[in-house]
Amino acid sequence: MKLFNKILIANRGEIALRIIRTCKELGIKTVAVYSVADKESLHVRFADEAVCIGAAQGKDSYLKIPHIIAAAEITNADAIHPGYGFLSENAEFSAICAEHDIKFIGASAEMINKMGDKATAKATVKSAGVPTVPGSEGLLESVEQGIKEAKEVGYPVIIKATAGGGGKGMRIINEEADFQKAWDSATQEAIASFGNGAMYLEKFVVEPKHVEIQIFGDGKGDACHLSERDCSIQRRHQKLVEETPSPIMTQELRDEMGDAAVAIAKAINYEGAGTVEFLVDKYKKFYFMEMNTRIQVEHPITEEVTSFDLVKEQIKLAAGMPLSGRNYYPKAFSIECRINAEDPTKNFRPSPGKITHLHIPGGHGIRVDSHVYAGYIIPPYYDSMIAKLISVGQTREEAIVRMKRALEEFVIEGIKTTIPFHLKLMDDPKFLEGDFTTKFLETFDFDSIEG
Known part of the structure; x- marks a missing residue:
């Protein structure tokens, strides 16, 4: 074809x-x-x-x-x-x-409407037999209904904008006395960011890991997965580091989560690339969080451990060609660090400006996806990510060592970047052990970062 x-x-x-x-x-x-x-x-x-x-x-x-x-x-x-x-x-x-x-x-308008709206997506995946976090059945009609739902599922809870993304329109609420203030703040932010202040409520999962499954569908009811990515290292719901396989993963859990993600894709006759995102608690129980109906920023680490071009598959499926037709499992370990034009010693303050000198790292097991060059002026109008640094190793330890070496080689002058933060992270004992949740950076020692 x-x-x-x-x-x-x-x-x-x-x-x-x-x-x-x-x-x-x-x-x-x-x-x-x-x-x-x-x-x-x-x-x-x-x-x-x-x-x-x-x-x-x-x-x-x-x-x-x-x-x-x-x-x-x-x-x-x-x-x-x-x-x-x-x-x-x-x-x-x-x-x-x-x-x-x-x-x-990408996804059809119907697919985007089904899975892009978080409340609708939750109802859809429930019908496919995929576990979801307890919470409101649909959108909350009022703050009073939210308070009632919170009492039923038990605190802590989290309210989320149905049209949200990037952590906007979300608030964690630990007790009823805080509900009204959190509601007002979240709805105002959601309206400003998305033009839609509609909210839904979920039980807040304690000590969660954020693990996502990469899927592909052919639009005719067939689908497969390409295993998982761990996205737990994040700040204000913005991912900073991703890796595959996840440090907590077992083959049994991978199969269960992969089957659940594929079931969702098949249930809606999904076409193209998508990512089903889950929260995994400390007991390794997983809950559907949301589905992204597009290619992800972190797709390169999946490519590196599966030797599979995700963008090529997107194009082939869009042209009507058949699905490659099998599940893919990691054959190596890969980590991605997002290099942002931000100052990690100043609460990640954006740092647009001119790159006066640039040296891109290389060597075996290193990949850099970037659009910048020496003399490039980073505009202040868009997302601050300027590069993705990807390492690959036969073990997680080797991938970390290579990442650290590449970060040390990565020279970007003229602006501030998140490279010093990533270097600090690569030496953190809990990160090295794989012992972290989405709350990891709340206790991270940012003051010791060398700017």
Whole structure:
């Protein structure tokens, strides 16, 4: 079956470059779109064509659906890859692409609506027999209903914005006296971030690990998984480090979680790449948290331990080709550190600006996905991640040692980055033992980081 002639990448930065690379290997022409601020970005340089779609702010460019569709039409692109973030989980965008006979390389509008709305997703997975965290059956109609539900499931609880992401619109509540204040704060943040203040409530799982399963579906009811990634090292619900396999994983637990994720994908006839995210408690009981209907930032570590190109599989499935057809299991150990333009000694304050000197690490077992270069000016308008550093080893210990060596080699001057934080983490005894939960960084010694 024929693949696409030309794919427009509706994104920027390292993920746009990542998609361009696979397209080149498949012999597919590419179109980059860019904002005024990204005129000198590498994804613009390496694509076959490039179209400016607006001003610097994301709302004026990468989130402007009419501009992106127009760019696809004038360049005769027959498919759009949204990457992650921006419009990657926007049901309206997926539907508009279909209306214009442009293939959206991602989930259909129906799938996004089913799994993107957290309350609807929870009901869907329950029907597939997948365990969920106890909580409200649907959206909360009022703060009074929230207080009533919290009494029934027992404190601590967490309220979450149904349209949320990136940790916004979430609050942990330990007692009834704190409920009203947390409700007001979460709903205001959700409205400001997503234009939707609807909330639902869940029991807060104590000492949780955040473990996700990578899945693929063919849109016809068949699906497979590519094992797990541990994303427990996070700050304010933002992931900083990911690894595979998870330090807590057993083959029995992997099979149970993998089967659950595949059951969800099959139940909704899912097409393309997706990630089913779970909380795993200290007793190794797992609960569905949410499903991301797109490629993930951390997908490279899965690629490194399975020798499987996830973006290539996305494109092939979108073109109607069959699923590769089997579950994949880790053959090695891999860790990803997100290198952000932030100052970890100043509460991760953003640090945009010009990179005056850059040295990228290399050597056996090291991969760097990045769009920056010496002289590149990091704009202040977008996510602060500027690189992903990935290490691979035959053991977890080897992957950590390689990561530490690569972090020491990674030189970025002119701005502050999270490299010093990652170096400190690679020496932390509890991290080395794999003994950490999503609360790990709450007691981390940030004061000892060398800036």
